[in-house]
Amino acid sequence: MAIKKLTGIVINISGKNTAIVQVSRLVRHAKYQKIYKKSKNFLIDFKGELSKGDKVEIVSVKPVSKKKSFKLNKVIEKVVHLSEVEEDIL
Structure with missing residues (x-):
């Protein structure tokens, strides 16, 4: 299987490493x-x-678990949350 590179948006953090x-x-x-x-x-x-x-x-990798077969390659763009901005202003 060829290595797939995909770009997407994180919609949920469901565990410590997932x-x-x-x-x-x-x-x-x-x-x-x-x-x-x-x-x-x-x-x-x-x-x-x-x-x-x-x-x-x-990127695709050898299956880590039953449903996980991708790993994080890099973060393209970080989201700035409103609470972080308020702390910088205060």
């Missing part, structure tokens, strides 16, 4: 030619700090 990443793509309907969005959720294995809303790149 997160759910939603990967979206645009698809054109075969008959009507309308473009619509399809998305799929992947469970990923990660070490370090990750928060909900971060844009990340994930």
Whole structure:
């Protein structure tokens, strides 16, 4: 199997080393030619700090568990939460 690199958004941190990443793509309907969005959720294995809303790149690996077969490659864009901004202002 070839190594897949996908880009998505973290929608949930479900455990100590597990997160759910939603990967979206645009698809054109075969008959009507309308473009619509399809998305799929992947469970990923990660070490370090990750928060909900971060844009990340994930890569396929040998299965870590029954449902996890992707790991975090890099964080592309961190989300700044409102509470962090308020602390900096005060």
